[in-house]
Amino acid sequence: MGAIKEVLVPDIGDYKDVPVIEILVKAGDRVEAETSVITLESDKATMEVPVPEAGVVKEIKVKVGDKVAQGTLVLTLEVDAGGATSVAAAAPAPAPVAPAPAPAAAPAPVAPPVLATAPSPTAAPAAPPVAAAGPVDEASFARAHASPSVRRFARELGVDLGKVGATGPKGRILKEDIQTFVKQSLSGAAPAAAASGGGAGLALGLPAWPVVDFAKFGPVETQPMSRIKKISGPALHRNWVSIPHITQQDEADITELEAFRKSLSDDAAKQGVKLTPLVFIMKACVSALKAHPEFNSSMAPSGDALILKRYYNLGVAVDTPGGLVVPVVRDVDQKGVFQLAKELGEISARARDGKLGPSDMQGGTFSISSLGGIGGTHFTPIINAPEVAILGVSRSSMKPVWKDGQFVPRLILPLSLSYDHRAIDGAQGARFITHLNNVLSDLRRVML
Numbered sequence: 001m002g003a004i005k006e007v008l009v010p011d012i013g014d015y016k017d018v019p020v021i022e023i024l025v026k027a028g029d030r031v032e033a034e035t036s037v038i039t040l041e042s043d044k045a046t047m048e049v050p051v052p053e054a055g056v057v058k059e060i061k062v063k064v065g066d067k068v069a070q071g072t073l074v075l076t077l078e079v080d081a082g083g084a085t086s087v088a089a090a091a092p093a094p095a096p097v098a099p100a101p102a103p104a105a106a107p108a109p110v111a112p113p114v115l116a117t118a119p120s121p122t123a124a125p126a127a128p129p130v131a132a133a134g135p136v137d138e139a140s141f142a143r144a145h146a147s148p149s150v151r152r153f154a155r156e157l158g159v160d161l162g163k164v165g166a167t168g169p170k171g172r173i174l175k176e177d178i179q180t181f182v183k184q185s186l187s188g189a190a191p192a193a194a195a196s197g198g199g200a201g202l203a204l205g206l207p208a209w210p211v212v213d214f215a216k217f218g219p220v221e222t223q224p225m226s227r228i229k230k231i232s233g234p235a236l237h238r239n240w241v242s243i244p245h246i247t248q249q250d251e252a253d254i255t256e257l258e259a260f261r262k263s264l265s266d267d268a269a270k271q272g273v274k275l276t277p278l279v280f281i282m283k284a285c286v287s288a289l290k291a292h293p294e295f296n297s298s299m300a301p302s303g304d305a306l307i308l309k310r311y312y313n314l315g316v317a318v319d320t321p322g323g324l325v326v327p328v329v330r331d332v333d334q335k336g337v338f339q340l341a342k343e344l345g346e347i348s349a350r351a352r353d354g355k356l357g358p359s360d361m362q363g364g365t366f367s368i369s370s371l372g373g374i375g376g377t378h379f380t381p382i383i384n385a386p387e388v389a390i391l392g393v394s395r396s397s398m399k400p401v402w403k404d405g406q407f408v409p410r411l412i413l414p415l416s417l418s419y420d421h422r423a424i425d426g427a428q429g430a431r432f433i434t435h436l437n438n439v440l441s442d443l444r445r446v447m448l
């Protein structure tokens with residue numbers, strides 16, 4: 001049996017009370033000389049403390065969270081050969097904490113910094129890179145806040161640390177975070193992760209989604225998501241996080257439009273259709289889209305051009321028991337309000353019966369989400385990519401409006417226009433909604 005030696009924290013410069021953030025070995029482990037056994041983290045750097053000699057770890061004398069300084073007993077080691085009974089560990093290998101400190105703030109290294117981030121032939125992934133993780137972005141890998149051993153582990157698996165959510169103290173990525181990331185990637189769990197918020201968190205470098213046992217606080221019931229929600233959720237999420245939305249609000253005076261609509265109700269009844277404000281809003285939208293064609297466009301895949309469409313197919317969000325769907329009403333510019341009401345009635349009935357086919361939801365150029373039949377004032381509609389804009393319509397209500405020196409009751413319709421700021425400037429957004437407002441206030445302008 002070899003001699004038992006005590007391994008102490010070596011000279012780590014002026015650092016005192018440095019927390020232990022990782023224990024890298026356990027009792028019974030065989031270690032070679034220079035094997036790192038614990039990781040310390042100061043404000044400026046993480047440092048691994050290696051053992052000076054080969055042997056078997058007998059007892060670990062520190063735990064995660066302990067604060068140590070030079071001379072603190074780290075562990076006892078049964079060494080292969082005889083020697084002194086108490087040895088300072090080999091000099092620690094510091095690695096920068098992200099964000100990397102400015103050179104002036106860097107700790108006085110007691111050994112040349114060994115950056116686990118530096119790619120080297122030996123650091124090539126031992127296993128095939130995780131498919132969903134994609135190529136490693138060296139800059140974001142270097143910026144990630146992780147200890148050298150965690151960096152090494154990420155390298156072995158080909159994981160880009162920049163994409164891994166951190167659950168450790170001060171936003172530090174732990175080994176378990178990488179394991180979670182790999183599991184999610186391998187199981188193709190991106191949609192599930194995205195649904196829980198974790199997927200985007202990982203992609204955006206945000207902390208992992210909190211997992212809470214809600215039942216601890218009161219009775220709960222788990223309700224499975226509908227099929228539509230499972231499909232539309234990730235798409236909505238993608239659109240929300242990847243499109244820079246602006247939502248421009250306005251209020252249109254639709255007093256005259258409403259009078260006109262009511263005047264047509266007998267005709268509508270004869271034709272067996274229900275004439276709601278929505279069909280007039282659709283016509284007004286086409287007028288605004290013709291005047292501002294960039295709202296009726298999609299971004300070219302290259303991202304450096306807009307594809308303007310010379311047809312006017314409007315997606316209309318329909319609330320169904322299974323969730324939100326957006327069937328498309330085609331060639332709205334070529335149809336009158338009765339025809340539109342008929343098609344809208346048919347398509348929303350089919351949507352509610354779950355009878356829409358994929359082609360019913362394709363080819364849209366601009367969308368409308370009308371919550372006017374339900375209530376509320378303004379909201380933020382999410383753009384239906386690859387379209388670049390969507391109009392949200394809320395419930396109209398009578399309001400006092402200052403007109404010709406007095407307040408008069410007018411029917412006011414709240415409008416919320418979301419648009420992709422990459423494709424459309426704010427001034428264009430304001431012009432579009434002003435045009436729309438003018439047309440809704442005086443429908444004769446549709447003919448201009």
Ligand code: CAO
Nearest residue numbers: 276277278317318319324348369370371372373394395396
């Ligand atoms: N202001 C005041 N009243 C309105 C209105 C408005 N902006 N829009 C509709 N109404 C009235 C209608 O005139 C109708 O009144 P009556 O019952 O007196 O006839 C009533 O509200 C119900 O209208 P509707 O909702 O049946 O019809 P619609 O043409 O306005 O809308 C449809 C059709 C399919 C768009 C709608 O039923 C629907 O599903 N809306 C929800 C869309 C949605 O979920 N959007 C959210 C997307 S983001 O999650």
